[in-house]
Amino acid sequence: MTAIRIDGVARAFGAVAAVRGVTLDIRDGEFFTLLGPSGCGKTTLLRMVAGFCDLDSGTIHFGERRIDTVPPHKRNAGMVFQNYAIFPNLTVNGNVAYGLKARGIVPDQIDDRAAKALKLVHLDGYGARWPHQLSGGQLQRVALARCLVIEPEVILLDEPLSNLDAKLRVEMRGEIRQLQKRLGITALYVTHDQEEAMAISDRIAVMNAGSVEQIGQPVDIYQRPATPFVARFMGTTNLLSGSVIRHEGDRAVVRAGGHDFLVGAPGIAEAEPGKAIGFSLRPEALTITAPGAKPPPGWASLEARVVRIEFLGALTRIELALDSGLVLHAAAVDMPRALAEGPVALSYDPARVTAFPGPCD
Amino acid sequence: MRLIPARSGFPLAVAAVALAFLGLFLVYPLYNVFQASFFDPSGKALTLANYVKILGTPFYRAGLINSLTVGSLATLMTIAIGVPMAFCVARLPVPAKPALLALAALPLVLPSFVGAYAWVLLLGRAGLVTQGLREIGLDGISIYGKQGLVLVYTLQTFPYVLLPTLAAFKAVDVSIEEAGQNLGATRWRVFRTVILPVVLPSVLSGGLLVFMETLENFGVPFVLAEDMPILSIQAYKLFVGEMGANPASAGVLGVLLICCTTAALLLQRYYLSKRRFATGARSVPPELVVAPWLRRLGACFAWGVVLLALVPFAAVVAISFLKFRGPVMHLEPSIGNFVLLWQRGERPLVNTLMLATGAAAGATLLGVPIGYVLTRYRSRLADLLDVVAMAPFAVAGTVLGIGLVISFNSGFLILTGGWLILVLAYMIRKLPFNVRASAAILHQIDPSLEEASINLGVSPARTFFQLTVPLMAGGVIGGTILTWVTITSELSATVVLYSGQWSTMTVEMFRALEGTGAGTAAATATVLILATILPLALIYRVLKRHEVALL
Numbered sequence: 001m002t003a004i005r006i007d008g009v010a011r012a013f014g015a016v017a018a019v020r021g022v023t024l025d026i027r028d029g030e031f032f033t034l035l036g037p038s039g040c041g042k043t044t045l046l047r048m049v050a051g052f053c054d055l056d057s058g059t060i061h062f063g064e065r066r067i068d069t070v071p072p073h074k075r076n077a078g079m080v081f082q083n084y085a086i087f088p089n090l091t092v093n094g095n096v097a098y099g100l101k102a103r104g105i106v107p108d109q110i111d112d113r114a115a116k117a118l119k120l121v122h123l124d125g126y127g128a129r130w131p132h133q134l135s136g137g138q139l140q141r142v143a144l145a146r147c148l149v150i151e152p153e154v155i156l157l158d159e160p161l162s163n164l165d166a167k168l169r170v171e172m173r174g175e176i177r178q179l180q181k182r183l184g185i186t187a188l189y190v191t192h193d194q195e196e197a198m199a200i201s202d203r204i205a206v207m208n209a210g211s212v213e214q215i216g217q218p219v220d221i222y223q224r225p226a227t228p229f230v231a232r233f234m235g236t237t238n239l240l241s242g243s244v245i246r247h248e249g250d251r252a253v254v255r256a257g258g259h260d261f262l263v264g265a266p267g268i269a270e271a272e273p274g275k276a277i278g279f280s281l282r283p284e285a286l287t288i289t290a291p292g293a294k295p296p297p298g299w300a301s302l303e304a305r306v307v308r309i310e311f312l313g314a315l316t317r318i319e320l321a322l323d324s325g326l327v328l329h330a331a332a333v334d335m336p337r338a339l340a341e342g343p344v345a346l347s348y349d350p351a352r353v354t355a356f357p358g359p360c361d
Numbered sequence: 362m363r364l365i366p367a368r369s370g371f372p373l374a375v376a377a378v379a380l381a382f383l384g385l386f387l388v389y390p391l392y393n394v395f396q397a398s399f400f401d402p403s404g405k406a407l408t409l410a411n412y413v414k415i416l417g418t419p420f421y422r423a424g425l426i427n428s429l430t431v432g433s434l435a436t437l438m439t440i441a442i443g444v445p446m447a448f449c450v451a452r453l454p455v456p457a458k459p460a461l462l463a464l465a466a467l468p469l470v471l472p473s474f475v476g477a478y479a480w481v482l483l484l485g486r487a488g489l490v491t492q493g494l495r496e497i498g499l500d501g502i503s504i505y506g507k508q509g510l511v512l513v514y515t516l517q518t519f520p521y522v523l524l525p526t527l528a529a530f531k532a533v534d535v536s537i538e539e540a541g542q543n544l545g546a547t548r549w550r551v552f553r554t555v556i557l558p559v560v561l562p563s564v565l566s567g568g569l570l571v572f573m574e575t576l577e578n579f580g581v582p583f584v585l586a587e588d589m590p591i592l593s594i595q596a597y598k599l600f601v602g603e604m605g606a607n608p609a610s611a612g613v614l615g616v617l618l619i620c621c622t623t624a625a626l627l628l629q630r631y632y633l634s635k636r637r638f639a640t641g642a643r644s645v646p647p648e649l650v651v652a653p654w655l656r657r658l659g660a661c662f663a664w665g666v667v668l669l670a671l672v673p674f675a676a677v678v679a680i681s682f683l684k685f686r687g688p689v690m691h692l693e694p695s696i697g698n699f700v701l702l703w704q705r706g707e708r709p710l711v712n713t714l715m716l717a718t719g720a721a722a723g724a725t726l727l728g729v730p731i732g733y734v735l736t737r738y739r740s741r742l743a744d745l746l747d748v749v750a751m752a753p754f755a756v757a758g759t760v761l762g763i764g765l766v767i768s769f770n771s772g773f774l775i776l777t778g779g780w781l782i783l784v785l786a787y788m789i790r791k792l793p794f795n796v797r798a799s800a801a802i803l804h805q806i807d808p809s810l811e812e813a814s815i816n817l818g819v820s821p822a823r824t825f826f827q828l829t830v831p832l833m834a835g836g837v838i839g840g841t842i843l844t845w846v847t848i849t850s851e852l853s854a855t856v857v858l859y860s861g862q863w864s865t866m867t868v869e870m871f872r873a874l875e876g877t878g879a880g881t882a883a884a885t886a887t888v889l890i891l892a893t894i895l896p897l898a899l900i901y902r903v904l905k906r907h908e909v910a911l912l
C-alpha cells in the first residue's frame with residue numbers, strides 16, 4: 001500500500017535535459033500514466049523510480065520511505081520491460097521463481113506462489129515451457145507474473161504493449177488494468193499512445209521535453225487541455241490563435257483567421273479586449289447541419305463548405321473551409337446521411353472551447 | 362559523464378582489482394623500461410644520452426628503418442590481397458565458401474615463426490623447392506631478408522584485413538547500391554563512391570593490426586632476417602646480451618617500439634573517430650553475375666591465397682616425419698625426430714600445456730568482468746580501465762618481458778625464474794583480446810535482462826555471476842580456448858622470461874633453430890601446429906554459434 005512521491009526530480013545527459021524538475025504525487029492504488037511523445041523523458045523518469053538511472057536532483061519516496069538513495073535491487077518495485085526481458089536460459093517457472101529465490105523463500109512456497117502467479121495471468125500449465133516456445137502475448141504475461149509474484153510495493157511498466165499487435169494490445173491493456181485493480185497495487189505506466197493512456201489510467205501526466213505539462217483524469221486532459229501542446233497531443237483538434245474583441249456575458253468573441261468565434265472557456269471573462277489568446281475546438285464538438293439551419297440556443301454558428309470527407313468506419317472526418325480559406329476539422333460518428341461536399345452550417349457549444357493565455361504557435 | 366560508476370560497488374570492485382593488477386604487472390614494468398631508457402645509470406638524473414647513443418649508431422637506426430619498412434610493406438600487401446579477396450568472397454560465387462572462411466582464419470592462430478621456418482624448409486638454402494629449382498637451373502631465389510619477411514607476414518596476417526573487410530562488404534545494404542544506381546551512377550562509380558568509403562574503416566583497422574603485429578613479431582625475423590637488423594630482435598639481444606645485459610639500450614629500443622605502435626594506434630583512432638558509418642544490412646548483397654572467366658579467376662585467387670598460406674604448415678608436418686641426418690633431410694619416412702624430441706624430455710610440452718591453461722583461465726577471469734564493466738557501466742573510471750586494458754595491444758612481447766624482468770628480479774616481489782612470471786606475461790598480453798571478446802558477447806545480450814534481475818531483488822554482483830555468466834558461457838569458453846591456442850605459440854615474451862626448467866615448446870623450437878636440430882625443430886613445429894588445430898576443430902561449432910571473432 002504505497003503512494004509514490006516524486007519531488008523536483010531532474011536529470012541531464014550531457015547537454016540534453018531528459019527530465020527537468022518533475023513533481024508527481026501518485027496515490028496509493030492508483031493507475032498513473034506518463035504520456036508524451038518520443039524522447040520526452042518518460043522512460044528516464046520511470047527508470048529513476050526503478051533505480052536504473054541516477055538523479056541529478058530531487059527525491060523519490062515510496063510512502064514514507066525515501067528510495068532514490070536505495071540500490072535498485074532493494075527497492076521492491078516490480079518492473080515490466082518493453083521487450084519483456086524474459087531470461088532465455090530459464091523456463092517459465094524459473095523466470096517467475098527468480099525473484100522469490102533471491103528473497104530466500106523456502107522451495108515449496110516458491111512453487112506454490114509461482115503457480116498462483118501464473119494462474120493470475122492465465123498461464124497455468126505453462127510452467128515447464130521455455131521462453132522461445134511462447135508467443136509475444138504469452139511472454140508479456142510471464143513478465144507480468146514474474147513482476148507480481150514478488151508482491152512489489154509498486155509496479156512500473158515501460159510501454160509493455162508496444163511489441164504486440166493491435167488487437168492483443170487492446171485485450172492486454174484491459175487485463176493489466178483489471179489485475180492492478182484486483183491487487184490494489186500502485187502502478188506507474190509509460191506510453192506514447194494517448195488512446196491507450198486514456199483507456200487504462202486513473203490519472204495521466206502529459207510530458208513534453210522533460211517537463212510535465214498537465215496532470216489529470218483522462219476526461220479532463222482530453223476536454224480541458226491546459227496547454228496547446230496537450231490539446232494537440234491528445235488527438236486531433238482545431239488550434240486557433242486570435243485576439244479578444246468584446247465580451248458577451250461570460251463569453252468572449254475572439255477574432256481568428258478573419259472570423260469571429262464565441263469562446264466560453266472558464267476565466268475568459270477576465271481577458272481584456274485586444275488580448276491575444278489561443279483556443280482549441282475539438283472536431284467532435286462541431287455539428288454540421290444544412291445551410292441556414294438554426295443552431296441550438298446559446299450555440300455559435302458559422303458558414304462553411306465541406307471540402308473533403310474521410311470515412312473511417314465508426315467515425316467520419318470532415319474537412320471544412322470557411323470563406324477566408326481557414327480550414328477546420330470536424331468529426332461525426334458514423335457516416336451522416338446526405339453529407340456531401342458543398343456549403344453547410346457549422347455550430348458548436350462555446351462552453352466546449354478551451355482557451356490558453358497567449359497565441360499558440 | 363560520471364567519474365565512477367554509480368549505484369553499485371560491484372563495478373567499482375572489478376575496476377579496483379583490474380587496475381591494481383594492471384598497474385603492478387603492466388604499468389609498473391613499462392614505467393621501469395622508460396626509466397631505464399631516460400635516466401643515467403645512477404637512476405637520478407634525466408638524460409637523453411641513451412637515445413642519442415642508440416640513434417647515433419647506424420646499426421640500430423637501420424633496425425628501426427627496416428622494422429618500419431617491412432611493417433609498412435606487409436601492411437600494404439595484406440590490404441592489396443585482403444580487400445579484393447574479401448570482395449570475391451562476399452560477392453562472387455566462390456566454391457566451398459564456409460570451408461574457405463574457416464581455413465582463411467587459421468594463419469592468425471598458427472605460430473608465425475613455425476610458418477617462417479616452414480618457408481625455410483621449402484625455400485631456404487637447403488630447402489626442398491630450392492633444390493628442385495636448382496636442378497632445373499634456377500638459382501638465386503631467397504626467402505631470407507626483407508622479401509621473405511614481407512611474404513611470410515603477408516600470408517600470416519592477411520586475415521586481419523580480410524575478415525573485417527568481408528564483414529563490412531556484407532554489411533552494405535543492397536538498397537544502398539540500388540539507390541546509387543537508381544540515381545544514375547554506374548556500378549563502378551557506386552563501388553568507388555559509396556561502397557569503398559564505407560568499408561575503408563574496416564580495412565584500416567585490419568591494416569593497423571597487421572602493422573602492429575609485424576613490428577613486434579620476434580620469431581619470424583629471428584628465422585628469416587639473418588644479418589638484417591630488426592628492432593624487436595635487437596632489443597632482445599641487447600637485453601640478454603652476451604657482453605652483459607644493457608637494460609638502458611634495450612629500454613630505448615623498447616620505447617621506440619611502443620612509440621611506433623602507439624602512433625599507429627592513435628592515427629587509426631583519429632581517422633575512425635571522424636568516420637563511423639552505421640550499416641547493418643537487412644538484406645545481404647547478392648552475389649554478382651559475372652563472366653565465367655572472372656568467376657574462375659576470383660575463386661582461384663581466394664583459394665590460392667588461403668592454400669599458399671597453409672601449405673607450408675602442411676609441409677612442415679610432412680617433413681617432420683622424414684629422416685634427418687644433422688640439418689640434411691632424406692626422403693625416407695621416420696618418426697626419429699619425435700623420438701629425439703621425446704628423449705629431450707616431456708617437460709616443455711607439459712609446461713606449455715600447464716602455463717597456457719593457467720594463463721588462459723586467468724585472462725578470462727580478469728577479462729570477462731572488465732568487459733562487463735566497460736559495456737554496462739560507462740564512466741570515466743571505466744574509460745581509464747578501457748585504455749589500460751587495451752594497452753598491452755601496443756606493447757611488444759619482448760618489451761613487456763624486459764619490463765617484467767627489470768621490475769621483479771629484486772625488491773619487494775621476486776618472480777624471475779619461476780612459472781608465475783610467464784603466466785602473468787601471457788595474461789597481460791592476451792587481456793585485450795579477452796576484454797574485446799567479452800564485450801562483443803555482451804553486446805548480444807540485452808541489458809534489460811540484467812536490469813530485470815536486479816529489479817527482482819538480485820544484487821548486481823550476483824546478477825553478473827548468476828545470470829550474465831551463464832548467458833555468456835558459450836562465447837566465453839570459445840574465447841578462452843582461442844586464448845589458450847595463441848598462448849601455446851607465444852615466443853616473444855617467453856624467450857625473455859623463461860628459465861631452466863620452465864622452458865616451453867616454443868623455446869625448444871627456438872633453441873633447435875639456433876642449434877642444428879632441424880629435425881627436432883620440425884617435430885616441435887608439428888606438435889605446436891597440432892596444439893593449435895585440434896582444440897579449434899573441437900570447438901569450431903561453439904565459435905561459430907557465438908560468433909567469437911579471431912580479432
Ligand SMILES: Nc1ncnc2c1ncn2[C@@H]1O[C@H](COP(=O)(O)OP(=O)(O)OP(=O)(O)O)[C@@H](O)[C@H]1O
Pocket residue numbers: 013016017018036037038039040041042043044045192
Ligand atoms: N543513457 C542516455 N544517454 C544519453 N542520453 C539519453 C540516455 N537516455 C536517454 N537519453 C536522452 O534523454 C531524452 C529522454 O529519453 P527517454 O528515453 O526518457 O525518452 P522517452 O520519453 O522514453 O521516449 P520513447 O517514447 O522514444 O521511449 C532523449 O533525448 C534521449 O536521447
Ligand SMILES: [Mg+2]
Pocket residue numbers: 042043044
Ligand atoms: Mg521510452
